[in-house]
Amino acid sequence: MAVKNLSAVLHAKLDLRLENRDVPAIGEEDVLIRMGPVGICGSDIKYWTHGYCSGVFVLRAPMVLGHEGAGTVVQTGSKVGNLKVGDRVAIEPGVPCLRCRICREGRYNLCPRMQFCATPPVHGNLTRLFKHPAAFCHRLPESVDLEHGALVEPLAVAIHACNRGGVKAGSLVLVCGAGPVGLLCMWVAKCAGALGVVVTDIDDQRLAFAKEKGADYVINVRGVEEPIAAQQIISAAGCSPDVTIECSGSDYSMTLGIHATHPGGSVVQVGRGTQIPSIPLTLAATKEVDIKGVFRYANCYPTAISLISSGQLPGLKSLISHHFPLAETEMAFKTALSRDAGAIKIIIECDQ
Structure with a gap:
């Protein structure tokens, strides 16, 4: 029986659907991740309510949402040496070319060929199983759980x-x-x-x-x-x-x-x-x-993970006000948009 890969897919403004998509095939430098918690960002809300974000990035085809995620490695490509099956990782959602001048200067967040999760046309990680380059998956130390891992992206x-x-x-x-x-x-x-x-x-x-x-x-x-x-x-x-x-x-x-x-x-x-x-x-x-x-971040994930693991941000998880299972993604988005809900950071649990 084929593995079902339930995913939250935005088809158009206010048209968010749960769909079973194919499990992605990984390349030799990729890992396959069983997703855990994924946070809802303001950009996710913008795509859902308007179909675009920042007036620049426009939804033109169905797209899996989500870019604030963490999960567990379940498969590794043949050339992956920095991670192994069972490692828990925070996913840095932006993958630059690493070849252009701006990348070589270290400001890879400004790479003109950046592939960023849940930025059209790139799919995000609000899904059960997600493929990502191993180089942009950061192993979490034992003291940092997956919920903390999902907060690494906004902390960066x-x-x-x-x-x-x-x-x-x-x-x-x-x-x-x-x-x-x-x-x-x-x-x-x-x-x-x-x-x-x-x-x-x-x-x-x-x-x-x-x-x-x-x-x-x-x-x-x-x-x-x-x-x-x-x-x-x-x-x-x-x-x-x-x-x-x-x-x-x-x-x-x-x-x-x-x-x-x-x-x-x-x-x-x-x-x-x-x-x-x-x-x-x-x-x-x-x-x-x-x-x-400020446009995203560059070289900030190691610092973010270090701040968390060293105990310098003891109240970090107090930002999480709501949890929803993946099957209730639309309700999670409605809660994020509601002023009456008093939401701060909403987490969707992709493995639930």
């Missing part, structure tokens, strides 16, 4: 964002947006030695959670004009933030960051706002505030 985003912003010992950091990536940026900044972290949002419940989890200051900016909100941040913290990390996907927060950030500091854009935002670039230039983009 936070590490890359803090690296881009130059967060260091003594920095004051402003994080705009108290969602999962914002909270992870807060924790990573603290691990890097940040003197304090201010978190802004428009949701009191999320701000209360951020405060409980270590934010030094939280400010609700709903309905507050950016220059006034900036002054509130400076007054609360006693000085201007050295680094702002925008995680809300709001043009408002980019403007807020430019107003609030100390002259000579950095504003890092993690969230995706409008394609052509209206932000005060002249003010940024006058203050010599560097605006830096």
Whole structure:
């Protein structure tokens, strides 16, 4: 009897189906993974609700969703030497060409030939059995379980964002947006030695959670004009933030960051706002505030796994608010979209 490979397949906007697909045949440098937990990302929600993400990546054919995954190796290709059957792995979803100039420079996340899980036309890992190059599967130490493994991907985003912003010992950091990536940026900044972290949002419940989890200051900016909100941040913290990390996907927060950030500091854009935002670039230039983009991550998985295994992020799994079996994927997506559900990070268990 053929093995059934149940998968969550998006056919079009709001058309998400569970289908039994063929088990993928692995190549000599691939591994076959029995998937465990897979997190729902904002990009997954965007594809489901709009059929596109960031205005650039457009769904044109059925695609398996999911890119925040971990699982157990069940088969290895003939040339795989770094993994064996039974190893538990966190899957780095982006596979670059490793040959172009940008890859050779080490910034492989910007590779023009990047193949990234659940980015059209590449299938994701919200499936029972998934094939992936062994070079981009990171073995998990015994102290790191598969749920932690599924959180490595968003944690890598936070590490890359803090690296881009130059967060260091003594920095004051402003994080705009108290969602999962914002909270992870807060924790990573603290691990890097940040003197304090201010978190802004428009949701009191999320701000209360951020405060409980270590934010030094939280400010609700709903309905507050950016220059006034900036002054509130400076007054609360006693000085201007050295680094702002925008995680809300709001043009408002980019403007807020430019107003609030100390002259000579950095504003890092993690969230995706409008394609052509209206932000005060002249003010940024006058203050010599560097605006830096973030696109996924590069060389951050080992650091993420090390932070988890060393116990520096003891509250990491508290981000997981809901669990669903693979058969209830659509309900999981509806829960992620619902404000009433109070979801933070939703995990789909592919082996259930």
